[in-house]
Amino acid sequence: MIAYITRLTAISVLQMLAITILAFMVIHLAPGEPTVLQQDLQARATGAQRETLRKLYGLDKPLHVQYGNWLSRLVRLDLGRSFLPDGRPVWEKIRERIPVTLSLNLVEVCIIYLIAVPLGVFAAVRRHSFFDQLTTVFVFLGFATPDFWLALLLMILFGVQLGWLPISGLRSLNWEYLPPLAQVWDLLSHVILPIFIGAFGGLAGLSRFMRGSMLEVIRQDYIRTAQAKGLPDRVVLYKHALRNAVLPIVTILGLSLPGLIGGSVIVESVFAIPGMGQLAVQSVFARDYPVVMGLLTITAGLTLVGNRLADICYGLVDPRIRVAGRNA
């Protein structure tokens, strides 16, 4: 077992190195250099700035030297400083945005699972029923609706026309002066629409998957055996079948973990939520290399860690995997 884990770790280190090279190349291959987000050139500003900036950022050095410098800092867990005039440490910029995105996504994922699993199960159990067809239509709507469009429609309805919910942002301007309970409601009312939009799209895929998985299990011999034993349908379906059908879903949950800090670019932009997705887009447009590389490395690194943890767990429960690995 120890050998197995050591080998996995060694592979992970190599993969991590590959990730850093990719993260570095991706942004440096993109045309354009760090620049300001302006659509008009100003006659007042001269070009002299660029050479100063290139020197300041070390962009005048050859690519492999730049990569070496970045990597040596990265090993010491230093992601460098942003190229924007705010010059802030990359980690600080990322850290302040994680809580918002993470908590929004956690709530979203919980809602998705709470609704999608029962939805999928019922659709599978009552296959071809009216309910099944209704969810199918709903699912395809969820897939097909562009989320920014739906978001704008809901903002117009609830924000502008009815005035029930705030349109964008995370807090009202007078948030600091509200009593505690009102503060909570204020926050909630701001995130209802973004969470709904995020969940609506995710719901579709997962409930389909749950339905498929359940249908698969229902066809198995042991279910027939259980039915033949004369067990009531309820017990067969929700005790024997469901437990097995949910397993693949748990795997998906594991894979979605890195996405939790990724943030949705569209939802965060449309609703003006200062999260990770916004940071990613803005950094790419401004060619803020250190921030983009930092984000890519962190997200890819998390995915890697998630996969490795899963591998180790598989190894624990299933000896065949680690034995086969050794012989390969």
Place this chain on the structure above:
Amino acid sequence: MAACSRSETAAEPVAAESGPTVGDTLVEASIGDISGLIPNITSDSASHEIGNLIYSNLVRTDKELRLEGELAERWEVSKDEMTITFHLQKGVRWHDGEEVTAHDVDFTYRYMIDPKTPTAYAESFRQIKHAEVVDRYIYRVTYEKPYAPALLSWGIWILPRHILEAPWKAGVDLRTTQQNRRPIGSGPYVFREWKTGEKVVLEANPNYFEGRPYFNRVVYRIIPDQSTIFLELKARNIDMAGLSPIQYRRQTDYPAFHKGFNKYRYLANGYAYLGFNLLDPRFQDKRVRQAMAHAINKQELIEGVLLGLGRAAVGPYKPGTWWYKDAVRTYPFDPERAKALLAEAGWKEKNSDGILIRHGQAFSFTIRTNQGNLVRQQTAEIIQRRLRAVGIDVKIHIVEWAAFINTFVKKKQFEAIILGWGLGLDPDQYDIWHSSKTGTDELNHITYKNSKVDELLEAGRRTFNEAKRKAIYAEFQHIMAEEQPVVFLYVPEALPVVSSRVRGIEPAPAGISYNFIKWYVPAHLQRYTR
């Protein structure tokens, strides 16, 4: 005055309103987060706008776009026009209580010319030969040669020496100091907080030397999506925003909006152009460029793309400025004349597709412009159709901004571009048109070279005499109109709307923001108490 500006206000009930009252908050929206709070080293408009409220400048322009003193009470230009002596107001204080003195001005100057300072505005300060603090309130600068844009360049934000000099001398990158995050300024508003990606809050400076501003607070909400800003505006959660032509004309033309907001319009400080790469032999022939000017219908662009909210550009200046010359050669829409000019230049025959050919080469080129600017994209499409009508085949390539500027424009990898110039408040355009400014990082992207123009541009910045300068730039504009180094397309209008509860706005050639600290909301209409 050509800079037309008028308010489209629904008749306002003129109740017995008391005079200007202190109070309320003005909420604005910004599409991007600010990039820092030392505006001298940023170049995005949001940072500059906020910087203008926090800091003061030595000089500024008034509502007629004329120079006036701000921190400088007055100034003298020596007889040889090489030396400027600024006399500072006494008793102006930084937000932390220290007095603003000539030493602060001197520090700002030294910081600007430091080669390590990442600023785009150093050029004019590098022309200074000698600078001295004469006494606490007198600052004197001497230039290598007379340099007319000098005065305006002192519209730079003056930085606090008592805070920044120590770290600067210790070699600290000032971007990483507290000043860039929680600045101390001397302007009408005091910095209160900056929540990254969310908002920037400023509070009235009760000790501002020109009087306390009426708004208690100014809040900039950061909303990275144009449609969301518009919805927030319609819901009246934002008090002020700039509209696009279609929003101005079509989407805000209903009673509730008219009741909630006043609309303003005035010529923006810039123009759009179709520029050619003059290293390309096809575009070196003046007649070809003139032909394109005749082939393009500017009025159609203004009607179709700007919905009438703009003016045809005839040269590189904004109409209404004292140096603007109206009576220059213009190019009315005339496809026949365009064809004749092209024929003169050797483009006579057509191939089977109806495209002009010369020496077996079809006249075909690509116009590049940046993504995210619908007005420019539509302009490109209309031009494409008009040029096709005279036998020129045009392709359009839309590129994301950073790639567009760095890969295509700066490296001169283009045949034609549609872009805009934001203009300064001085007629000097040395950096755009002078033949010495054609390097990769310089602004003469189209590689325009004309020795007469070079001469005029040099002469224009060597005298402070307005009459002389006017004559020099008039001649410059005649040459520009004749030569058409670019096809000058249009000057768009700025289309701001402001909540109708705000009083004291007086549109002028400078726009509406110049007297911002005099804006107020009558007590009974105030909306935010905290």
